Amino acid sequence: MSLDRRALIVSGLAIAASPAVARAKPLPPVPGEMVLGSAKAPVQFVVYASASCPHCAHWWTTELPGVRKAFIDTGKVRLVFREFLTPPEEFAAAAFILARRIPGKYFDVLTTIFQKQEAIYQSEQLFEGLEAIGKQYGLTETQFKAALSDTAALKAVNDRFFKAINEDNIEVTPTFFVNGAPITGEANLAALSKAFAAAAKG
Numbered sequence: 001m002s003l004d005r006r007a008l009i010v011s012g013l014a015i016a017a018s019p020a021v022a023r024a025k026p027l028p029p030v031p032g033e034m035v036l037g038s039a040k041a042p043v044q045f046v047v048y049a050s051a052s053c054p055h056c057a058h059w060w061t062t063e064l065p066g067v068r069k070a071f072i073d074t075g076k077v078r079l080v081f082r083e084f085l086t087p088p089e090e091f092a093a094a095a096f097i098l099a100r101r102i103p104g105k106y107f108d109v110l111t112t113i114f115q116k117q118e119a120i121y122q123s124e125q126l127f128e129g130l131e132a133i134g135k136q137y138g139l140t141e142t143q144f145k146a147a148l149s150d151t152a153a154l155k156a157v158n159d160r161f162f163k164a165i166n167e168d169n170i171e172v173t174p175t176f177f178v179n180g181a182p183i184t185g186e187a188n189l190a191a192l193s194k195a196f197a198a199a200a201k202g
Contacts (some may be wrong), residue, residue: 027044027046027080027168027177027180029080030082030160030163030168031159031160032082032083032156032159032160033080033081033082033160034080034081034082034106034107035078035079035080035081036068036072036078036079036081036107037072037073037075037077037078037079038075038078039078040075041072041075041076041077041078042076042199042200043071043076043077043078043178043179043196043199043200044077044078044080044177044178044179044180045067045071045072045077045078045079045080045176045177045178045192045196046080046082046176046177046178047079047080047081047082047174047175047176048082048083048084048164048168048170048173048174048175048176049081049082049083049084049173049174049175050083050084050085050086050092050173051083051091051092051095051096051099051110051113051114051117052085052086052087052088052089052091052092052095052117053084053086053092053173053174054117054118055173055174056114056173056174057114057115057117057118059174059187060110060111060114061111061114061115063187063188063189063192066189067079067189067192070189070193071192071193071196076196076200077196081107081110082160082164082168083096083157083160083161083164084161084164084170084173084175085157085161086173088126090126091126091127091130093154093157093158094126094127094130094148095110095113095130096110096157097147097148097150097153097154097157098113098130098133098134098139098144098147098148099113100153101134101139101143101147101153102134102137102138102139105137108137109133109137112133112136112137113130113133116129116133127148130144131144134147174187176192178192178195178196178198178199179199181195181199183195
């Protein structure tokens, strides 16, 4: 498929990020974040991740299912997802735009992208791989092209990315916060279970 990749050039990526700052209070909501779980959950689990990041894909497909079953689906934890862009930035931006294009299926589409990320990279057909996922969720080729040519959607992705860098001081993905406190080291089910328990106690 022929696609004008100029519509997906993410400008300003040379901006230097400041060192990460530890926090000890709940993170305020930001425009464009996506939420999974009950709004009444006592614990807020913020995840910064990139659709093009292999480490994010690994965590999302191996650790998140257990976390979701034990904590998110049971109303104990609310996951707040914030988009970040890593190389290839054009792929990450396109993936997030695609996920938002399918009504009510953002996390389903994102999960599929993470599941198929390695195969898409191996094929070296990045946008074609995303188009196939779009078709899986009911988008036609015309609708897919329209989504990736949406300058307003691209600007929104860039705005969220620059906020993450310049205001939230995010440098790498995935990055995690539990009720505002950064998680360092492994973010597996055992480690997160302890962090969630501590956060629930205040």
